[in-house]
Amino acid sequence: MAGNSKRRGAIRQRSSGNPTAGSGGRVRRGLEGKGPTPRAEDRPYHKAHKRMQAQKRAGATSDTRRGGGSGRAGTGGRAGDKPEWIVGRNPVVxxxxxxxxxxxxxxxxxxxxDxxxxxxxxxxxxxxxxLLxxxxxxxDRITSGAVHQGVAVQVPPYDYADPDELLQDAIDSGHPALLVALDGVTDPRNLGAVVRSAAAFGAHGVVVPERRSAGMTAAAxxxxxxxxxxxxxxxxVNLNRTLKAYQKAGLRIVGLAAEGEGDLAEVADLDGPVVLVAGSEGKGLSRLVRETCDDLARIPMHSGTxxxxxxxxxxxxxxxxxxxxxxxxxxE
Structure with missing residues (x-):
């Protein structure tokens, strides 16, 4: 009968020592691992972590050295502004x-x-x-995959001026105030071009709305x-309210509009305190800003443009x- 056989080998002999059959879960636990591998930047002894720490220290040193003065770079600006990257060899130069x-x-x-x-x-x-x-x-990672040609520079957040202080500085300059305001201009390259022209022709500053407007980004x-x-x-905060305040302070508000009553050259008192207001190429000046302007002037152009x-x-x-x-x- 099965199980009652007396012949040699018919009964399984149990060995001495650990009688446990199988691994008891030890192998399974060994295969579970220790979780996802930390990023290189999070591993203290990895060179990527050390490089990141060096960048932070370099950034803090740069901010301290560049603080104050007439340059507008600093830790100020609108909440949420972040440093940006200018990439490519020619732009960096x-x-x-x-x-x-x-x-x-x-x-x-x-x-x-080269x-x-x-x-x-x-x-x-x-x-x-x-220099890092x-x-x-x-x-590639820090420039979001841009064509950087192996070089990039980090530009800090822009430190915007206060509109009232800008006006006061223009009045105190000893020359008739000349400011430029942009209404609804969202292309930062346009803002940068206006700032460049303002510097070339002696304007005291540029005013932009806080919302729905281009800011001083890397492109600007x-x-x-x-x-x-x-x-x-x-x-x-409110461009129209700021323009009215400038108006009360004695500045003439001149809006640039294709539907202006006359040519810009015909506007009187441009040699006095003036604010030039330019709108977006598509929509032009907003209704409230247009109503606030003392003059609406056009720039003569050929009919095809x-x-x-x-x-x-x-x-x-x-x-x-x-x-x-x-x-x-x-x-005089």
Whole structure:
């Protein structure tokens, strides 16, 4: 009968020692692992972690060194503003040449050192700008995959001026106040072009709305060619209310509009305190701003051209103001 056999080997003999059959879960627990591998930046002994700490220290040092003064770079600005990146060899060279405040210069490891890269290294050394060598993968990550050509510079958040202080500084300058206001201009390159023209023709500053408007981003810094260091940009909570305050202070508000009553050259008193207001190329000036303006003036153009963007229109208007002021000064 099965199980009663007396023959040798018919009964399984149990060995001495650990009688437990199977692993008892030990193998399964061993296969579970220790969770996801931490990022390289989170591992204290990894070079990526050390590099990140060095960048933070370099950024803090740069902010301390660049604080104050007439340059508008700093830790101020609207809540939520973050440093931005200017990438590419030519843009980085232009940025460093023009005096744009820069937090750090980042160069990829084993980058081909042509004349532009050598100039970047020289300018960074001359200005005392922190220089960091990173991997190309790291540069891809921090620039969000932009075509960086192995180089990038970090621009700090812009420190906006107060509209009332901007007005007071213009009045105290000893020259007739000249300001430019932008209504609904959302392209930062247009803002940068206006700032550059404002610096070229002696304007005291630029005013933009706080909402639905371009800000001093890396693109605006780049287009301004460093002029934003010299010309303050103010943010107004309510642009129309700010223009009315300027009006009460004695400034003439001149709006640039295709439907203006006359040409800009025909507007009187441009040699006195003036605010030039430019709108977006598509919508122009808003209704409330248009109603606030003392004059609506157009820029003469050939019939085939419908409109000019804010950067071009403001540049032409600033030139006309400069010409009228020069003639007035000669007549005296």
């Amino acid at each position: 232009e940025t460093l040449r023009s005096g744009v405040p820069v937090k750090t210069v980042q160069i990829a490891e084993r980058v081909d050192r 004349d532009r890269v050598r100039e970047i290294l020289r300018l960074a050394a001359e200005t005392g700008t922190p 060598e990173v991997t190309r993968l790291e540069l 810094w780049k287009t301004s060619a460093g002029a934003a260091v010299r010309v303050p940009v103010a943010r107004a 419908e409109s000019l963007n804010a950067g071009v229109a403001a540049g032409i208007a600033l030139y006309e103001v400069a010409q009228q002021r020069a003639r007035a000064a000669t007549a």
